[in-house]
Amino acid sequence: MTRPSRITRLSTELANQIAAGEVVERPASVVKELVENALDAGAHRIGVSVELGGKRLVRVEDDGDGMTAEEAALALERHATSKIRRLEDLASITTLGFRGEALPSIASVSHLLLRTRARGASRGTEIRVSGGVTVSTREIGASEGTTFEMTDLFYNVPARRKFLKSDGAETTQVSRLVTQLALGHPEVGFSLTSGRRQLIQCPPAAGLQERLFQLYKDRDDLVEVRKQAAGITVTGFVAALAGPGQGPRRGPQNIFVNGRGVKDRTIGHAIVHAYSAATIKERSPEVHLFIEMPPDRVDVNVHPTKAEVRFLEQSLVHEVLRRAIGEALEQGPAPEIGLDPVAPAVGVGRGTVAGEGMAFGAGAPGPPGWGGASTLMGGVSGGFPADAAAHSIGDLVREMRPNTVAPAPVVDRPLQPLGQFRDTFIIAIDDEGIAIIDQHVAHERILFEQVMERLTAGALESQQLLMPMVIDLSAAERQALAAHGEALARLGFDVEAFGGDSLRVAALPAIVDVGACETALRALAQDLDGLDQGAAIDEALRHMAATTACHAAVKANDRLTPEKMVYLLDELRRTAHSSVCPHGRPVVLRLSRREIERRFERI
Template identity: 45%
Template sequence: MARIQLLPPELANKIAAGEVVERPASVVKELVENALDAGATRIDVQLVDAGKTLIRVADNGEGMDRDDLKLAFEAHATSKLETVEDLFHVLTHGFRGEALASIQSVSRTTIITRRADSPVALQLESGGGTQHEIREAAGGFGTVVEVRDLFFNVPARRRWLKGDSTEFSHVVALMQAIAAANPEVGVSLTHGERKAFEVPPGQTQPERVKSLYGDKFSDGMLELHDYEAYGRLDGYIAPPSVHRPNSKGLLLFVNRRPIKDRSLVQAVILAYREFLPPGRYPMAVLFIEVPPDSVDVNVHPAKTEVRLLEQNRIFSLIKSALSEKLINSGVLPGIKLGAPTAYPQARPDSPFEPTWDVPSSKARIFNDASEQQARDAEHRWSEARRVLEDAVGPTVS
C-alpha cells in the first residue's frame, strides 16, 4: 500500500481554509471582493457577534445561474481565469477559486442568487463541507451569502479568535479600505442593530475619502496627482498637523487592491520625517495604478502583498510627490519650493541675514555679529538646506 495518498477534498479544503480564512474579516474580504467582481454597485454587510455567529453579504451584482452555482463551492473553480497567461494580467480581485470552498468547509454557508434574466432565485447550502442540492427560493437580483458559526468544526481556530471589539475593528478597517477604493459603489456595514457606516454610490474619489475618514483628516486634506510612464499616483494626504501614534493611518492601494508594503510605507514616512514629532506617523490614502503585467498579485494567501516590477521607481515617485506637495502647499511655514535662488553665505566676519521671516524673539540669533553666533547661524542654514534637499532634491545654490 502506498504511503503517499491524495487528501480527501474535505480535508484539503480545511487545510486551505487555514490560509484563506484567518478571522471574520478574511471572510468579509473574500465575499465583498466577489461582489465587486460581479459588478455590484451596492454591497451591504451585516455581522452578528463580530462575524463569529453570522456574516451576511448582499449585493446587486450579476448573480449566478444554476450551472455556475453548482461549482460555487468547488475548489479551484473560477470564472476569472482561463489560461496561465491570464495570471499575469489579473484585472479582478479574486482569481484562485479558493474562497468559497474554504469558507464553506469551516462554516455553515448559504448562497441565494438570481440573475436578471431568471424568474426565480436559486439557493445552495453547505455545512462543514457537506453540500446540499440546489433549490428555488425567493430573492431579488444579485447574490446574498450567509456564513454562520464560523469555525464551528475547528474548535482550536474558534478559540484563537479575539474579542468582538477587536474582530469588529478588523472588519471596519477592511470595509473602509474597500469602500475608499471603489467610490462608485455604495457600501454599508452593520453590527447587530448598529450601523457602523454607510456611503452612497456614485461619489468622486475625494468625496469618498472625506466621507470615510472624518473632518480632522478632510478639513486640511491635500490632493496630489502625479504620473510617469510606469505608473500613476493619486493621493489624499493630511497636513503634518494631523498625525497618529502608529502607521495605521497610511493606506496603500495598487490597482484598487488594498496592500501592505513596508517599503512604500517608508517612502511616505520619509517624505514627512522632518515635519512630524518623534514617534508620530502621517495619515495618507494613496492609489497607485500600474499596468496589470507589471504587478504580481499572486504572492500572498490573502492577496495583501504584491510584487511591483518598478518598485524602486514607485518608491521614488511617492516620496518626491509627497515632499513637493507638502512644501508647495503652504502648510510648512517659511519654506516654499520655487526657482533656484542665490542665498547669502554666512561668514564669521559678517552677520547672517535669513531670507525667511524670523520671529522677533529669535532675531538676536541672526543680528549678533559675534563670531560664534555667525558660525551657529551658518550651521543652522546648512541643516535647513540639507532637510530641503533630502525631501525634494537640490533646489538651492
C-alpha cells in the same frame, strides 16, 4: 510481503479545510473575500452585517451580476473561477480574486448559505453547504445579485475558533476592513451593521474626496497627492506637515495598488522617506494612497490572502511615490488668519470650504505669496537607486534632500518687511495681503534645509576653536553623543572624550555661534538620548540637523535689522516646505487681501 500504502489522497473537504487555513483567519477575512467577490461582480451597493464580531454571522449582499444555477454550484468548488482561464492571464489580473479558492475555503469551515439570481434571469438559486458538504440546492425567487450568509465560523475546527479575539475586537477588524474597501471603491455604496448598530453608511460617491468625507468628515489636515510619472499614477490624500498638535497626524495607512488594498514594505519605506525630508515629527503619518500601473508590471500572485504584491520595478515605484508625497507636502499652504471665531484652517483638505478660514481648497493653486508654490521637478526618468532598500549613509542623506527638489521659482514678488512686532514676529506685506512670520521658526526651517542640503554634499563647514572648550556632561548625555561620533563629525563638530564625562570640543559647525555651542551640544545629547535605541543614522542626523538649526537660528526677542528681515524673507521663499518648521510649527500666518477688503466693506 508488501506493506499497505502509507499515502492516501485527502478528501476534498479536508483539502479545502487545509486551504482555508491560509485564506480564512478570522471573520474579517471572510468579509474581505465576500466583498471582493461582490466588487468583481460589478456591484453598485454592498451591504455587510455581522453578529458577535462575525463569529456567529457574516452576511454580504450585493446587487452585482449574480450567478446562474450552474455557476453557483461551480463557484463553491475548489479551483473554480470565472476570472482567469490560462496561465498568461495571471500576468495581467484586473480582478481582485483569481485563485478560485475563497468560497470553498469558507464553506469548509462554516455553514454557508448562497442566494443568487443572475442578471436578467427569472428565477434564483439557493445552496446550503455545511463543513464543505452541500446540504441542499433549490430554485427560489430572489432579487438580482448575490447574498452570502456565513454562520458559525470554525464550528468544526475548535482549535482555530480558540484563536479568535473578543467580539468587540473582531468587530473592529471588520470595521477597519470595510472602511478600507470603501475607500478603495468610492463609486460603490457600502454599509456595515453589527447587530443592530449601523457602523458604516456610505452611498456611492463621486470620488475619493467625497468618500473620505463620508468616512472621516472634514479633514483639513490632509493634503492632496497627484502625480503621474513613468507610467505610474499616484493619487490620494496624506497627512499635512502641520497637523493637530504639531507634526503630521498619525493614522491609518491605506495603500491601494490597482484598487487592491496591500501591505508593502517598499511603499512604507517611500512614505517614511518623503516625510523625513520635511519633518522630524512623524514616522507613521495617515495616508490614503492609490497607485495605478499597468497590471503586467505588478505581480499579485504572491500570497494566498492577496494582500501583498511584487513590483517589477521596485525602486521606480519607490521613487515615484516618494516624489509624489514630497511634492504634496510642499504644497501645504500658509494657514490663514480667521478674524472671526472660526478657527483658522491649516492644510489643504477639502476644497469646498469657501470664505473664512480657508483661502484655497484642494487642487487649487497655492497662495501667491510663498509656500503654496509647487516644486517643478523634471520628469521621472533614469537615475533611480539600484535598490531602494539598501543604502549607504551618503545615499540616505542624498535621498533626504534630493537635489532634484528645486527651490520654488514660481513666486513673483517677494514679501516686503514693514517691521517687527515685539521683536519676535516679522510683519510683511505683498499684493495678496499681510503676513506675520515667526522669525525664529522661519530661520529654523531655512537653516534646517541648508544643513540637510550641505550634508548631501558631504559635511557641514566647521569653525576651529582657538582654545578648545571642555564641557561637563551627564553620563547619559556623553554616551548619547559618543554613540553618534560619525554624525557629529559630519555636522562639523570635532569632539573627543576628555576623562570622566567631560568632552573636549575643538571645532563646531560654522553656523552655530561659539556662545551657543554648549547649549547646542547638550540639546543634541538629549535629543539623541530620546531617540529609539538603534535608530537609523539618517534619523539621528535629521534630528541633529533640526537641533543645530534651532540653536543657530535667531531667537524670539531679537531685534532684527531691516536687511536681516529682507534676507530671512528672501531665503524663506527659496526654501522647500517653508510653511512649517521641521517640528511642524507654522512659520507664517496670512491675512488675505480679500479678507481685509471684506472687513472694510470694500467689496
